[in-house]
Amino acid sequence: MGLALFLLVLIPSVTAHSPIFSGGNERLDNAMVVDDPTKSWVIYDELPGGGTAHYYRLEMKQGEGIVISLISPQVSVEKGFLPSLAIMGPGLGSDGELPSFVERPTDADVLLVPGDPSSAIKFEPFTPAAFHQIAKGTVDAPLNGTYYVVVFDVNVGGNYAIAVGTRETFTAEEWLLIPFVSFRTYQWEGQSALSILTPSILAFIVSVVYATWAYGKRGVPIDGLWLLTVISGSLMVATAASTIYQMTWGLAKVGWDAFALVSIMFASIPFLLGLGLIRIGLRDRRSWSLNSPTRLALLVIGAFGLLFWAGWIVGPLLAMVSAVIPGRWIITPALDDV
Numbered sequence: 001m002g003l004a005l006f007l008l009v010l011i012p013s014v015t016a017h018s019p020i021f022s023g024g025n026e027r028l029d030n031a032m033v034v035d036d037p038t039k040s041w042v043i044y045d046e047l048p049g050g051g052t053a054h055y056y057r058l059e060m061k062q063g064e065g066i067v068i069s070l071i072s073p074q075v076s077v078e079k080g081f082l083p084s085l086a087i088m089g090p091g092l093g094s095d096g097e098l099p100s101f102v103e104r105p106t107d108a109d110v111l112l113v114p115g116d117p118s119s120a121i122k123f124e125p126f127t128p129a130a131f132h133q134i135a136k137g138t139v140d141a142p143l144n145g146t147y148y149v150v151v152f153d154v155n156v157g158g159n160y161a162i163a164v165g166t167r168e169t170f171t172a173e174e175w176l177l178i179p180f181v182s183f184r185t186y187q188w189e190g191q192s193a194l195s196i197l198t199p200s201i202l203a204f205i206v207s208v209v210y211a212t213w214a215y216g217k218r219g220v221p222i223d224g225l226w227l228l229t230v231i232s233g234s235l236m237v238a239t240a241a242s243t244i245y246q247m248t249w250g251l252a253k254v255g256w257d258a259f260a261l262v263s264i265m266f267a268s269i270p271f272l273l274g275l276g277l278i279r280i281g282l283r284d285r286r287s288w289s290l291n292s293p294t295r296l297a298l299l300v301i302g303a304f305g306l307l308f309w310a311g312w313i314v315g316p317l318l319a320m321v322s323a324v325i326p327g328r329w330i331i332t333p334a335l336d337d338v
Contacts, residue, residue: 018174019044019127019181022054028103031055031148038064040168042071044161044188045151047083053102053152056162060089060141068149069163070113070135074121074253075190077132081158082115085135086150091142102152113137115153123254125262127182128243129189130250134160159188179239179309186246196242203241207234207278214282225290228322229281229298235315236274236305243267270310273301277319290327298323 022045025032034041037058045054060066070085086096088108096112098104115134123130141147151160186196211230215222247263280294298319305316 018042018170019178019185021045021181021184022056025054025056026052028055028105028148028150031057033057033059034164037066037165038167039165041164042161043164044159044185046159046188047081047151047153047157049157050153050155051099051101052157053150055103056149056151056164058147058149058164060145060147062141062144064141065166066137066139066141066147066149067164067166068113068137069133070115070151070160071131071133071163072158072160073131073189076158076160077119077134079158080156081153081160082117082155083134083151083153083158083160084112084114085137085162086113086152087111087137087139087147088150089141089143089147090145092139093142098150099152099154102150105146105148108148111137111139121254123250123257123259125247125257125259126266127178127185128246128250128260128263129185130253131161131189159190161188176306176313179312191249199241199245200238204234204238207237207274211278211282224325225283225322226281228318228325229277232302232305232311232315232318232322233274233277233281235311235318236270236277238274239310239312239315240267240271240274243270266308269308270305273305273308273310274315276301277322280322290325295323 018040019042022032022043024030025045032043032055034043034056037060043056047054058066066087068085068087070083072081072083086098086102088105088110090108092109092111094109094111096110098110098112104110113135119132119134121130121132149162149164151162183196187193208230211226211234215226243263244267247260247267251257251260277298280298302316302319302323305311305319306313310316311318
């Protein structure tokens with residue numbers, strides 16, 4: 001109970017962003033438009049080399065906060081990547097000096113924020129990750145109008161992301177797709193596809209092998225219910241394994257961080273949901289039929305699976321399908337076998 005209360009206190013202090021990837025924004029006139037720039041976004045990209053820049057366009061109203069954080073994974077920082085950011089637009093009241101290769105809007109003021117070479121690496125718990133916060137620029141828009149953010153490095157290229165805005169809201173689509181976008185962010189951190197997928201694949205195989213072994217030991221039939229619940233549950237267990245692996249990968253760079261408890265929660269819930277599904281599939285001989293309470297439980301597990309990113313959407317959907325399968329898909333014992 002105490003741990004649960006601690007997590008409830010901890011979670012609001014963690015920043016969550018809607019992740020997106022950019023591209024084709026190498027010039028001022030094709031700057032990426034950041035829709036709703038007061039909303040909390042994190043935009044991932046890569047500067048191809050030194051002497052290059054990327055541009056982002058924000059339409060602001062007077063008094064709205066322009067909040068930009070520039071982050072980079074350790075793999076890029078270790079190569080000497082130290083980008084800077086600048087906010088450009090009307091009424092900023094500053095005139096930072098930009099390199100010659102950086103384009104500047106006509107009559108725009110410039111707020112320059114150089115990259116900090118002493119930046120510490122930080123842990124992010126929701127989709128576990130570790131990164132350096134290189135720079136942060138914050139200013140209230142002095143006037144209504146168009147403002148630009150530019151990210152550049154004079155010397156070398158590397159991976160970076162900018163976190164924009166502070167209003168943490170998600171559409172249903174953004175929330176559900178976070179596990180898929182996270183695969184790309186792990187690659188952005190420098191991980192290979194094989195290292196990202198291996199923990200999930202191994203956990204899925206172990207779960208299916210266990211369910212198959214238990215099927216033989218208990219005499220449970222492999223029917224439609226068994227297939228749906230075991231596959232769904234194994235996908236959710238695989239999600240938990242992925243989260244634990246990514247948490248461990250991040251903490252190996254940062255050291256222990258109390259926010260890791262949030263990651264553990266986001267791993268524990270899919271794990272428990274997955275075990276619950278597998279247990280329903282491995283039902284006792286006297287409860288081979290699917291009664292109404294069990295169907296309701298399957299629907300609830302599916303809904304929570306979607307909420308907590310368990311099973312990459314497929315797992316929760318299979319759980320919900322198993323709740324409504326017709327009785328002919330379920331093998332029941334003869335009366336004299338019970």
